[in-house]
Amino acid sequence: MAIEASNRLQGVEEYYFSLKLKEIAQLRASGKTIINLGIGSPDLAPDDSVIHVLSQQSARPDMHAYQSYIGLPALREGWASFYRNWYQVELDSQEEILPLTGSKEGIMHLSMAFINAGDEVLVPNPGYPTYASATRLAGGWSGLMNWMLQTTGCPIWKLWATQDLSKVKIMWINYPHMPTGALATPTFLMHVSGLPANTTLFLHMTILTVL
Numbered sequence: 620m621a622i623e624a625s626n627r628l629q630g631v632e633e634y635y636f637s638l639k640l641k642e643i644a645q646l647r648a649s650g651k652t653i654i655n656l657g658i659g660s661p662d663l664a665p666d667d668s669v670i671h672v673l674s675q676q677s678a679r680p681d682m683h684a685y686q687s688y689i690g691l692p693a694l695r696e697g698w699a700s701f702y703r704n705w706y707q708v709e710l711d712s713q714e715e716i717l718p719l720t721g722s723k724e725g726i727m728h729l730s731m732a733f734i735n736a737g738d739e740v741l742v743p744n745p746g747y748p749t750y751a752s753a754t755r756l757a758g759g760w761s762g763l764m765n766w767m768l769q770t771t772g773c774p775i776w777k778l779w780a781t782q783d784l785s786k787v788k789i790m791w792i793n794y795p796h797m798p799t800g801a802l803a804t805p806t807f808l809m810h811v812s813g814l815p816a817n818t819t820l821f822l823h824m825t826i827l828t829v830l
Contacts, residue, residue, distance in 0.1 A: 740761050
């Protein structure tokens with residue numbers, strides 16, 4: 620007898636980029652040359668110096684245990700220094716930085732931690748497919764924010780005045796915007812942070828493929 624999957628999996632479809640990679644594989648198998656610009660996968664090898672250090676470190680006998688739950692202090696401080704030097708943003712490497720295996724892990728953990736059944740989540744349309752998928756898995760409902768692509772990719776600001784945001788728990792944005800490549804301006808971020816009075820929600824911004 621078949622064992623049914625949980626209700627939270629109902630309506631969850633195969634990941635968008637998984638389908639696209641299958642299509643690409645079929646096209647290549649048919650002899651077509653495909654240049655994949657879809658997922659931002661590196662097309663160049665790391666610098667020789669990086670490979671050399673990785674090789675040295677992998678030979679150390681103390682490098683093969685489980686990693687720390689919060690990452691190496693040197694790694695977290697390195698990221699804090701990067702933000703300080705490039706963006707003039709001060710981050711506490713002990714409390715405000717956490718290494719993850721990828722953006723999907725972070726989006727899923729945040730969704731499971733804060734979304735209850737019936738909560739609404741605002742996701743950009745078009746946008747990163749993981750936002751909506753993680754919302755469904757957590758039991759929430761995704762409201763689509765249509766984007767004015769002909770200008771700067773900014774959301775329609777009338778959203779604040781025309782929508783009931785009382786059930787909205789999270790609003791996701793990401794820049795450079797996927798898939799248009801639009802950049803966020805200071806004016807844009809000021810508008811995003813200008814939520815109506817008595818509105819409480821998490822505003823999460825993922826910065827994709829910037830390093």
